[in-house]
Amino acid sequence: MTIRVLLADDEIMIRAGLRMVLEAEDDIEVVGEAADGERAVSATRALRPDVVLMDIRMPGTDGLVATRRIVAADPQVRIVVLTTFNEEAYVQEALRAGASGFLLKVAPPERLVEAIRAAYRGEALLDPLVTRAVIAAFAGIPPAAGPPPGLDRLTPREDEVLHMLARGLSNAEVAAELVVSEATAKTHVARVLMKLGLRDRVHAVIYAYEHGLVGPR
Incomplete structure (x- = not known):
C-alpha cells in the first residue's frame, strides 16, 4: 500500500x-x-x-x-x-x-x-x-465528573487493554503481558477503540487520563 x-x-x-x-x-x-x-x-x-x-x-x-x-x-x-x-x-x-x-x-x-x-x-x-x-x-487535568462514556461496554479483558494503552504499550507488549498472539492483541486494541469511539492510541491515553482511569507515575 x-x-x-x-x-x-x-x-x-x-x-x-x-x-x-x-x-x-x-x-x-x-x-x-x-x-x-x-x-x-x-x-x-x-x-x-x-x-x-x-x-x-x-x-x-x-x-x-x-x-x-x-x-x-x-x-x-x-x-x-x-x-x-x-x-x-x-x-x-x-x-x-x-x-x-x-x-x-x-x-x-x-x-x-x-x-x-x-x-x-x-x-x-x-x-x-x-x-x-x-x-x-x-496527567494534571482533574478527572471529568460522572462515569466515563462507553466504559461499561468493555469486557474485563478490554478494560485491561485500555489501561495498557494508557501506559503506552505497543501491540507486541500488550501481547506479551496477556500471553496471547500479537494478532489477538491487535484485535483487542481495535475493539477498545471502536467501543469507545476513539481515533487511535493517543486518544485512548487522553480518554484514560481525562476520566481518571490512570494517573501520573
Whole structure:
C-alpha cells in the first residue's frame, strides 16, 4: 500500500525539504501541498490523502483550526502536526483537535517517516522532546465528573487493554503481558477503540487520563 500524504506549511522551502525526504520512500507518495490552513482543508477534500503533515502557525486559518475541520469532515484522515513550537498548549490543543502525532521540525528524517507510517496504521507517535509536555498537559487535568462514556461496554479483558494503552504499550507488549498472539492483541486494541469511539492510541491515553482511569507515575 502507498501512503498518500499532503504537506501543509506556509514556507515553500520547508515543503520542498519534506517532499524530498518523503518521496525517497517507496511506500509514500506526496499528493499535494498547501500554504495555509484553508487550502489544506480544501486540498484534503479534493485529494483525499491518508495523512496530512500540518504546520501549526500559518496565515489565515491556522493548523489547529484546519486539523479540527479536516477530522470533523473525514475521521479517517490522520494528522501529524509538524512545528517548531513545543509549548504545552500547542501539544494539548493539537491532540484535542484530532492530531495523531506531534513532531518538532528539528526531528530527524527517519523520525518523520516513522510518524507517518504510525499514523497510517492508526497508531500515534509523539516526538520525545514533547513527551513531557503531553504528560503535563493531560496527567494534571482533574478527572471529568460522572462515569466515563462507553466504559461499561468493555469486557474485563478490554478494560485491561485500555489501561495498557494508557501506559503506552505497543501491540507486541500488550501481547506479551496477556500471553496471547500479537494478532489477538491487535484485535483487542481495535475493539477498545471502536467501543469507545476513539481515533487511535493517543486518544485512548487522553480518554484514560481525562476520566481518571490512570494517573501520573
